[in-house]
Amino acid sequence: MSDISSANSFSIDGQRIAFTPGQTILEAALAAGVYIPHLCHHPELTPHGSCKLCTVVVNGRNGSACTQKAMPGIEVENNSPALNDRRRVLLQMLFVEGNHFCPGCEKSGNCQLQALAYDLEMLTPHFRHAFPARPVDTTHPDVWLDLNRCVMCELCVRASRDLDGKSVFMLAGRGAESRIVVNSPSGLLGDSELSIDDRAAHVCPVGAILPKRVGYAVPIGQRQFDAAPISRQVDYLARRHIPIVPVTEELVK
């Protein structure tokens, strides 16, 4: 592309998107109000590239929109049946890998994994369930941990390390044995430096890290993804920031 008007723009599914040099494809798309499915991306944290849901086709080659920089004139394919089919399979793999029993999860309605599955019309997890039996950690006075719901996006790892400066969480193990571990002598959350005021305590996109005593406080119908599918909440996705004020105080009024 040589024309000046396209110097700082590219196209997604034929639509022109202006960008600021340095922005990733995903950042530029969200800023322009264009939705690209994603789970491990958060506007306040460095890109990660683990969920692969934001996979797009850039000039004919697959790439993660969250890590790939926007370049002048590139042509990005995003909302195609083929890509969405693959995204649905990725979601199904995440669902069978953990115990995602939404009917009994406090995060239901506010969960990005669930909202993505709704949006991509995932009717079934399809694959054989792993039914993991990872212990639930309730040792912390204000926060509890159910790693059977963890999708290993490492948002908590990044928030704790980069925003809170505490490095409470880390990914350990390899392959199917990978799991989040807690940085404390006993490995328990209660013995770590995590505080309910930490941003890491509120960044989890699923129901793995939850504040205690506030479950089911929001009526059905008023939860984040009740009113509109996640794909129509681009503004929320682009501007959301991790609460610094504990959720507890906001909700227990």
Added chain:
Amino acid sequence: MNAPLTPRKLRVATASLSGCFGCHMSFLDIDERLLELAALVDFDRSPITDIKHCSQRCDVALVEGGVCNAENVHVLRELRANSKMVVALGACAVNGGLPAQRNHLDVGQCLQQVYRTPDGSAAIPNDPELPLLLDKVYPINEIVRVDYFLPGCPPSGDTIWKFMTDLLTGRTPRIEHPLLKFD
């Protein structure tokens, strides 16, 4: 597109395996539309009829609940063998549901815990009339092939209605926002 509705009524079987009957209640939540539906479908074996086994080949089997014991397996296989289309109705049938939270426990120890008598012994029912529990609770698609999934705990009456009307009018069923829910 303009083909008339099939003159023959659709034959529908329903069953609850390791279910709570909530999905059947949600089905009844279509309220007066049940009368409309009754004109278009016949019910075969179902908790709402007195038919004990599939009396003839059914078009659709709506299956609620996961598979938790031996009898569930028999019922599910009978429905599969006698139905053109098996539908997983509700979260339990789709992924095991909340009953599958027992899957990280030992089933023997669960029975010991529940049937323990005051003197500390465990009188676990052992009459052969009673079906044995499986080691785990399974989604129905891990036992038989499933043609369609209606998630939700339970799927709403409107969701079930959308599915049935899509089917009756020959459309590929489509469940999307706001009818698609897992909770």
